Amino acid sequence: MLQSAPCQQVVVVGNSRLQHEIQERLKEIEPKLDLIARGEHVEEAVMEELRTTYEIAQTWE
Numbered sequence: 001m002l003q004s005a006p007c008q009q010v011v012v013v014g015n016s017r018l019q020h021e022i023q024e025r026l027k028e029i030e031p032k033l034d035l036i037a038r039g040e041h042v043e044e045a046v047m048e049e050l051r052t053t054y055e056i057a058q059t060w061e
Contacts, residue, residue: 023057
């Protein structure tokens with residue numbers, strides 16, 4: 001799933017189960033996005049997860 005880690009490039013292969021899991025995870029992190037939108041502090045690990053999830057989701061559009 002993840003390729004070229006030093007370049008931070010994400011490559012997603014068609015896997016409907018993975019796509020479903022990520023979509024469900026996006027629903028769980030919505031409250032964290034609200035915190036970010038309000039300018040509140042969010043842990044670095046959460047920010048990294050959000051960035052990675054966003055990049056993966058972008059490949060499906």
